[in-house]
Amino acid sequence: MFKITARTVLELGAELISSDIIAFYELIKNGFDAKTNNGIEIRFNIVLRRNSLLALRSKSQQSIKSGEEFTSFRDAAISELTTDAPEDLLLQARALIEAATSHEEVLSALQKAYDLSTIEVSDTGSGMSQSDLSNNFLVIGTPSRKREVDEALAQGATSTPYLGEKGIGRLSAMRLGEKLRVETARSSDTNINILDIDWRAFADLDAMLEDIAVEPKIGHAKPTVNWSGTTIIIGALAEDWTEQRVSRMVEYDFARLTDPFLDQKNRPRIAIKWNNKRLTIPWMSQDLLSHAHARVKGTYEISKGVPALKCTLEALDLGFDHPKEVDEALVTAPDLLGALIGPYGEIPDSALVTVGPFSFEAHWYNRRRLGRIEGIGEMRTVRDLQEKWSGILLFRQGFRVFPYGDDEDDWLALDRKALRRSGYTLNKTQFIGRVNISRTDNPNLVDQTNREGLRETPEQQVLLGIMQYVVQDLMFPFMRNVEKQYKAQKVDLSNAKTEVAKLESRANTALKRLRSMPASDDVKNDKREAIEELEQTLFEFSEFAQNARQRIEEVEQESRQMIEMAGVGLMVEVVAHELARAAENALENLEILRKKDVTGEVRSSLEALRSEMKSLTKRVRVLDPLSVSGRQRVEVFSLRELLADTEAAHEAQFSREGIKFKVDNPRNDIKIKAVKGMVVQIVENLISNSMYWLSNRSVRESSFVPTIKISLHDHPPTLIYEDNGPGIAPENADKIFKVFFSLKEKSKRRGLGLFIARECAEHNGGTLILDEESVSTTGRLNKFVFELPESVSIR
Structure with missing residues (x-):
C-alpha cells in the first residue's frame, strides 16, 4: 500500500494551481456549484501589506544596530498600517503594536497584525454539514461530483449539476495563503461548521499525511434559522496585495472570467471589495463590437451523427470604398474530412462527431482605423478598450477555459501566420472573439488538471483545427477577395494614358491663353507667378502620372510572374515528391543487391531501379513546358x-x-x-x-x-x-x-x-x-x- 507524506499535498497545490486568477476561479466555481442565489463575493481585508512587513523586519535590524529607541520603530510600524482597512481590524492591529515594549515585541505584534489580513470568498449556496467537511471537503480528488456529472451525461441532460468535478478546488486556497478557515452550514444546521487548516504543518519533511490532525468542529449559531452558505477565509497571505493590484485583476482577469459578450444582467454575479470599497468589474460595450471592420460568426453542428461547419463572414470597412460584403460558408462532412484530417491524418474520423457542437464569433479590427465612437470616447480610449478585450477566448457554460485568449497565448497561431504575410495580417490583438462549448455537448473537451488548457485529445485537435481553419482559411481569403474586387481592380492603361493626354493638352492650352492675355504693370508680377506655379503643377502632375503608369505596369508584370512561378512551384513540389520516392526505392533495391548475389534477383532489382528512373525522367519531361519561357x-x-x-x-x-x-x-x-x-x-x-x-x-x-x-x-x-x-x-x-x-x-x-x-x-x-x-x-x-x-x- 502506498503511503503519502504530508508535503505531497503542498506539491499538489503548487503544481495544480498555476496562478492567482486560477485559484480565485476554482473558489468562485465552487460557490456557483453550491447553487449560490446571489453570486460570489470576494473581500480583500488588508490591514498590513506583506511588503511592509518584510521592510519593517529589515528596518528593525538596522534600528537595533544603531541604538535607536524602539518607540521610533514602533511609530514607523504603526504608520505602515493600511488606513482604509476595516475599522475593527485597524483598531486590533494598532492595539497590538502599541502594546509592544521592545523591538522584539514590535516584530511579534507586526506578525500578528499581518495575520489579521485575509481574503474571504463567500457564497449563499447549499453549504456543507460537518459530515460534508469530513467526507468530501477533506478528501482530495473526491469522486462525489464526478459521479453526479457522469450520471447527468449518461441520462442526456442538457446541463450538468457542477462546473467542477476533480475535487481539487480546496487546494486553491493554499496558493493564496498559509492559513485556511472554512465557515459553512446547511439550511438544516443550527450552527456554523468550522474547519481550520494551517498549511505550514504539511511542510514537515518527516510527517505523513495521517499525522496532520485536521478535524471540523461546531461553531457559533447561524445568523438566521434558514441561512446556508460558505465563507472561505484565507490568512497568512502568500503575496503582497494592494488596491492597485486588485484593481488591475478586476479590470482584466475578473472581467474575462465570465463571458463578457453576455448582457451585463445575465452574467454570473461576482462582487470584489477592497477594504469595504466595491471595485466594479467592467463589461464589454456592444458599441465596440458594432464598430468592427470585419467579423465571422458560426456554428459547428452535429445532425444525426453528421458534422457541418456553418459561417457567416462580413466585410464592413476594410479601409477602402466597398459595400458591405457578406458570404455564407458551409463545410460539410466530406470537406471536413479533407480539411482537418486528410488521407493519413493522426486524428480519427470519429472525432469530427465526438467533439460535439459549439458556436463562435470573432470581430476583427484594423487598429489604425479605429477612431472616436459615440458612447465610448475618443480614439485613444477606443483603441485601449479594443486592446483590453482583444483575444479569442474559450468559454464553457459562460466561464473561462484558460489560457485561451490571454496576451501570451496564440492558440490559433495568428501571430505566426501574420509574420509570413503581407497586406492584411490577422494577428490575435486585432480580434475580439469567443468560442462557446459546454460540458454536456462537448464531454471530450476536458480541462487539464492544472487548468493550462484542454487535454490533448482528438476532439481538442478538431476544435483547434476548425477555429484555425475559420480564421486563417475562410476569413483571411474572404477579406483578400473583397480587396481584390474593389481595391485592386485592373486599370485600363490605354484609357488612363488617353485621359492623361487630354488633361495635359487642356493645361497647355490654358497656359498659352494665360500668357497671351494683356495685363497692366501692377498685375504682371502676379500673372507671372501664377503661370510659373501652374507650370510647376503641370510638371509635377506629368511626373506623377508617368510614375503611376510605370508602377501599374510593374505590378501587372509582378502579378503575371506570381502566377507563373506559383504554378512552377507546385509542379516542382510534385516532382520533388516523386524524386524522393524514387530515391528511397532505389536505395532499397541497392540494399537488396548488396545482401544477395543471385543473378535473377540482381536483374530484377536493376529493372525496378530502371523503371523508377524512367518514371522520374517522364515527370521532368512534363515539367519542361512549365518553365517560364515555355509557358509564354x-x-x-x-x-x-x-x-x-x-x-x-x-x-x-x-x-x-x-x-x-x-x-x-x-x-x-x-x-x-x-x-x-x-x-x-x-x-x-x-x-x-x-x-x-x-x-x-x-x-x-x-x-x-x-x-x-x-x-x-x-x-x-x-x-x-x-x-x-x-x-x-x-x-x-x-x-x-x-x-x-x-x-x-x-x-x-x-x-x-x-x-x-x-x-x-x-x-x-x-x-x-x-x-x-x-x-x-x-x-x-x-x-x-x-x-x-x-x-x-x-x-
Whole structure:
C-alpha cells in the first residue's frame, strides 16, 4: 500500500494551481456549484501589506544596530498600517503594536497584525454539514461530483449539476495563503461548521499525511434559522496585495472570467471589495463590437451523427470604398474530412462527431482605423478598450477555459501566420472573439488538471483545427477577395494614358491663353507667378502620372510572374515528391543487391531501379513546358499526345495508388495553337487535386476503386475532366477558383492550384468551370470543363 507524506499535498497545490486568477476561479466555481442565489463575493481585508512587513523586519535590524529607541520603530510600524482597512481590524492591529515594549515585541505584534489580513470568498449556496467537511471537503480528488456529472451525461441532460468535478478546488486556497478557515452550514444546521487548516504543518519533511490532525468542529449559531452558505477565509497571505493590484485583476482577469459578450444582467454575479470599497468589474460595450471592420460568426453542428461547419463572414470597412460584403460558408462532412484530417491524418474520423457542437464569433479590427465612437470616447480610449478585450477566448457554460485568449497565448497561431504575410495580417490583438462549448455537448473537451488548457485529445485537435481553419482559411481569403474586387481592380492603361493626354493638352492650352492675355504693370508680377506655379503643377502632375503608369505596369508584370512561378512551384513540389520516392526505392533495391548475389534477383532489382528512373525522367519531361519561357510560347501541339505524355508521367504514381486513368479520345486528333505549358498546368493541377481527394476516400472505403476520366471533344476544343472522389459541395462551386481557398488538410493547404488553372485557361482565351451537373448519389460536383475557343483549332 502506498503511503503519502504530508508535503505531497503542498506539491499538489503548487503544481495544480498555476496562478492567482486560477485559484480565485476554482473558489468562485465552487460557490456557483453550491447553487449560490446571489453570486460570489470576494473581500480583500488588508490591514498590513506583506511588503511592509518584510521592510519593517529589515528596518528593525538596522534600528537595533544603531541604538535607536524602539518607540521610533514602533511609530514607523504603526504608520505602515493600511488606513482604509476595516475599522475593527485597524483598531486590533494598532492595539497590538502599541502594546509592544521592545523591538522584539514590535516584530511579534507586526506578525500578528499581518495575520489579521485575509481574503474571504463567500457564497449563499447549499453549504456543507460537518459530515460534508469530513467526507468530501477533506478528501482530495473526491469522486462525489464526478459521479453526479457522469450520471447527468449518461441520462442526456442538457446541463450538468457542477462546473467542477476533480475535487481539487480546496487546494486553491493554499496558493493564496498559509492559513485556511472554512465557515459553512446547511439550511438544516443550527450552527456554523468550522474547519481550520494551517498549511505550514504539511511542510514537515518527516510527517505523513495521517499525522496532520485536521478535524471540523461546531461553531457559533447561524445568523438566521434558514441561512446556508460558505465563507472561505484565507490568512497568512502568500503575496503582497494592494488596491492597485486588485484593481488591475478586476479590470482584466475578473472581467474575462465570465463571458463578457453576455448582457451585463445575465452574467454570473461576482462582487470584489477592497477594504469595504466595491471595485466594479467592467463589461464589454456592444458599441465596440458594432464598430468592427470585419467579423465571422458560426456554428459547428452535429445532425444525426453528421458534422457541418456553418459561417457567416462580413466585410464592413476594410479601409477602402466597398459595400458591405457578406458570404455564407458551409463545410460539410466530406470537406471536413479533407480539411482537418486528410488521407493519413493522426486524428480519427470519429472525432469530427465526438467533439460535439459549439458556436463562435470573432470581430476583427484594423487598429489604425479605429477612431472616436459615440458612447465610448475618443480614439485613444477606443483603441485601449479594443486592446483590453482583444483575444479569442474559450468559454464553457459562460466561464473561462484558460489560457485561451490571454496576451501570451496564440492558440490559433495568428501571430505566426501574420509574420509570413503581407497586406492584411490577422494577428490575435486585432480580434475580439469567443468560442462557446459546454460540458454536456462537448464531454471530450476536458480541462487539464492544472487548468493550462484542454487535454490533448482528438476532439481538442478538431476544435483547434476548425477555429484555425475559420480564421486563417475562410476569413483571411474572404477579406483578400473583397480587396481584390474593389481595391485592386485592373486599370485600363490605354484609357488612363488617353485621359492623361487630354488633361495635359487642356493645361497647355490654358497656359498659352494665360500668357497671351494683356495685363497692366501692377498685375504682371502676379500673372507671372501664377503661370510659373501652374507650370510647376503641370510638371509635377506629368511626373506623377508617368510614375503611376510605370508602377501599374510593374505590378501587372509582378502579378503575371506570381502566377507563373506559383504554378512552377507546385509542379516542382510534385516532382520533388516523386524524386524522393524514387530515391528511397532505389536505395532499397541497392540494399537488396548488396545482401544477395543471385543473378535473377540482381536483374530484377536493376529493372525496378530502371523503371523508377524512367518514371522520374517522364515527370521532368512534363515539367519542361512549365518553365517560364515555355509557358509564354504559343505552339501547335496535339491534345491527344499531351494526355498520353501526362498518363505516362503519372503511370507509376497511379499504379501505387490503384487509380484507374481513362482517356476518351475522339476519332480524329485535336490539334490546337496555344501555350502548351499552361494547358499542361491545368491538367496537372486537376490531377493533383484528384490524387488528394481520391486518397482521402480510398483509405476509408476498402472496396473503392479510384478513377480519373478525361474526355476530349472538338468544335470547340474541350477537355472534360472528372473523378469519382467525394466531389465538391455546390455552394463551393465558385469559391474553389478563388485564391487561397482550399479544403485540404493544413500541410497541403495552399489554395492556388485551381486559381492558377483558371488564369491559364483565360490567358489562352478559354474557360475552366465546374460543371453544375451533380452526382445524383451525393449531390456533389465532380466534373470540370476546360473549353478553348474555336479559333485555336488547327485543321
